[in-house]
Amino acid sequence: MRLNSNPMTAMGMFAFMDGLGRALFKPSAPAPFRRDPGPFYWKVMYIEESGVLRRSIVRVITLHTDLRRLTVWCDALGRECVLKISRIVEASDLQSGRKVNLHRWMANQRAEAA
Numbered sequence: 001m002r003l004n005s006n007p008m009t010a011m012g013m014f015a016f017m018d019g020l021g022r023a024l025f026k027p028s029a030p031a032p033f034r035r036d037p038g039p040f041y042w043k044v045m046y047i048e049e050s051g052v053l054r055r056s057i058v059r060v061i062t063l064h065t066d067l068r069r070l071t072v073w074c075d076a077l078g079r080e081c082v083l084k085i086s087r088i089v090e091a092s093d094l095q096s097g098r099k100v101n102l103h104r105w106m107a108n109q110r111a112e113a114a
Contacts (some may be wrong), residue, residue, distance in 0.1 A: 003025070039059040039060065040059065041060075041094040041095065042093060042100060043056075044056055044057075044072075044088060044091045045091075046088045048087075052074065056076035056077070057075045057076075058073060058074050060072050061070060061073060068085045070082070071082045088102060
């Protein structure tokens with residue numbers, strides 16, 4: 001049988017192949033939409049290991065919930081550093097100007113990761 005012999009046969013074959021392709025290669029359920037918050041830029045006042053109180057603008061890279069530490073890019077030092085959550089005195093978001101409640105933020109990050 002030639003496909004160009006009958007237009008209805010060709011259309012039926014196309015519909016069959018289309019349905020077969022959709023059944024085999026379409027994911028079962030679409031992934032839920034998750035808004036990417038982007039990088040967090042904070043103005044932070046923290047106590048260094050040497051006991052000096054510092055202020056800096058940082059970009060949060062990763063959160064280590066089990067260690068209660070943040071890996072950040074520190075503008076004052078010009079490099080990555082790890083900050084203990086307990087040594088952060090005050091943190092405020094640069095975009096909104098609001099103070100960051102670190103415990104609530106960490107709980108929110110844990111919930112989003114799970």
